[in-house]
Amino acid sequence: MSTVDRLAARLGELFPADALITDPVRLRTYECDGLTYHRATPGVVVLPESAEQVAAVVKLCDEHGVPFVARGSGTGLSGGALPRTDGVLIVTSRMRRILEIDIPNRRVVAEPGVTNLAITEAVRDQGYYYAPDPSSQQICSIGGNVAENSGGAHCLKYGFTVNHVIAVEIVTPDGEIVTLSEQDPGFDLLGTFIGSEGTLGITTEITVRLSRTPEAVTTLLAAFADIEGGGRAVSAVISAGVVPAAIEMMDALAIEAAEAAVDCRYPAGAGAVLIVELDGPGAEVTHQFAAVERICRDSGAFEIRVAASAEERAAIWKGRKSAFAAVGRISPAYIVQDGVVPRTSLPGVLAGIDRLQEEFGIRVANVFHAGDGNLHPLVLFDDAVPGEGERAEDVSGRILDLCVEHGGSITGEHGVGVDKAKFMPRMFSEDDLDTMQLVRCAFDPRNLSNPGKIFPTPRLCGEVPGVRRGVHPLVESGLAEQF
């Protein structure tokens, strides 16, 4: 009997049969998250209904030295919720109550399994919403959002999950329930925890700050002959001092896919379309809209459409929101990439992606949050053609190299997970990564909480931090003496 089987037997004493999955066929349901090419069947799945139950499971894992992974809705795109065959998968889907709606303080308290959109739906009638809006918001869980520090199309103006969560209750990797709140004195453990991808513990309750529904929203679609024209418009909008709620761009291939999938009827002949959304006080939006429209024309837009109603706004967004799935219409398989570059480096990086397409004979459709330089290149390939999958993966990795070379990041919102751990050393030095590991060692010295994610080579926490071997480079260069 393996350790995880012994632990499953103990769980059987604590949980009713319907809250525990040990049947191999049913376990397979949980073998991957939204990134389906990493798979592992969990040792056992447990479906707790309270923080106390989560703590009980984690305490057992700690006792047995068994790793555990938390999973919300399983929509993540970096394999962050990839289970361990030798571990427990803790699924929060039964923790989906909204516990408190506090409009005077613009707060909602929710369990981790509540969907992102359900929070907005609970307060919409009162004129509020929850700002971070990942494109999976209809199904992704708020607990998963906390783990990934999720963003969305509108984070250019409103920021990310970390800017909107004011407290979390967590179960630490040793099974204790702790509250991390922005009002507590001491280290900002709340900000440190958010975005730690389940490696510092499991969120069991979240308090979010609500935003006021804007008085006015204006959405504009501008069509350009080429991507350069769209890029010029983006730069000019930002330079004009306008901070739109969102600026999204799609290239010709992404438009083609969207047309094939959802018939979004973007202007014919467009080499790029730009979606600009402005929101805020009516007077401000009116003022800024005039500027944005003029900038688009000056930058070479040959057609501009303005949404006059919610339906027309939805029509403009339809193509953009369907883009990921839509490329399935024009390619048998594809990789969704997530990289970030400084906005001003967009033209250089896009040219680099063009060169990669030619060199490798692989097509790339570009969809991006242009305002904050967050690219989502969709790398297309045919998995029936031998070797093409590997070439596509190569191109996908080289795109991340381009991002890092231009001073950007290997992930803007999908997270590192298991998928990009190997890319971390391209962005961070060994010292940077070791320093981050100090945080993990403080929370999880036994490396049981979602191990194998984020860090390429986890250091054993028993090692004394900061011990160096050999001559330090600074000594070598004569800048410092060793004492």
Next chain:
Amino acid sequence: MTAPGLPGLPGLPGLSGVRVRAAGADDAFPGARPRWVALPGSVDEMAAVMRASAAHDLAVVPLGGGTKRLWGGLPARCDVVVGTERLDQVIEHATGDLVVRVQAGVAMEALAEALAAKGQELALDVPVPGTTVGGLLATAIAGPRRFRYGTARDLLIGITVVLSDGTIARAGGKVVKNVAGYDLGKLFTGSYGTLGVIADATFRLQPLPATRAWVTLDLDAQGSPDRLGGLVAAVAASTQEPAAIELDWPGPERGAPSLAVLVEGAAAAERALAVRDLMGAGARVGDEPPPWWGRLPSAGRSGPMGHPGGGLLLEIRAAPSRLPGVVPDIAAAARRTGTEAAVRGSIAAGVLHVAVDGERAVDGERAAEFVTMLRSRIEVARDGGVDGRVVMLTSPEAVPPAAASDPWGQESTRRELLRRELMLRVKERFDPGHRMSPGRFAGGIR
């Protein structure tokens, strides 16, 4: 290992390039007198200083402009002050990306000036003049516009730090959207120099607002907390996107409270008129802030806050709707302790500052009594209590070391003890020798 002119100094004078001087009386903290002041001119020099300090088991306190050197707990031990005054360069201002990377020793006013020349700003108000970038981050202090933009941690996108053993570590980057790796910037923001030294920081910027307008309203001195709460809630809920909502109350002896709201950006004047209408009769719109705007309160005869003989300065944090009800408690505590109290702060963001002084400079005993009274009212979670926190930002130096006067508040529940334990574990990993600003920070961190 010793150098001429500075007898008995191990290591430090031998560091090539690093300026080190013997510390004088002006460099002393109450209860801890450093022996050296090291002024590194680069992150590599800073690392060299930290390695030397580690080799000789020296306690280090980082210092920027020195404006908040007496904030928080006082250092229990200090051998070396690491000053950032020579780290005074704006490393990169990428105007097209609305991003700036800046060394820790740059004064916030100088940074604002450099950014304004390009029509941009870091949307952080600095309540203490002379604050450096590093000092702002280390103390996580914020001003009125926290209501709209959050605090330093919300605008910080990248950081370089030097740990107690000299390790140079970076986290984040220079793009506004980035979820790669742990966010060490958040961990270091507000850590009062207890985890390492901040060497440089990268921030996201905003375009300078085209226009600004303030709406002010003087409230009745006898006005009820309910009326104040109603006003604050109405403005906070306004779709005019106010950037800041501030309360100022100079104290019972010195004047009535007033509320001021900042509206900025496109069409600010028009939007301010809409806010004025919400606030009712007596509200007026102007294009200048009230004189107290963006500064910490002061009371009585206190000298500048954060200096020996200065007053007691508290930060009260609570859910916004609970703060109006706290104001009478502050007045009551002032009466009971025979002190004067002034209140100011970002009431809609859940933060008020309280300055306390008396006829004479407030003594430690009365300061402790004041804090104890407020904590017994505010730091209560059960039975619909305020469930807020009272933090002593700075106090007269002679505050008795009773538990009630721990500057960072009390840890009373099991959960809070566990949170403290987590903090201690983080500190232990980053600074196993307990040499970084020992004694300055919350939760018994040494």
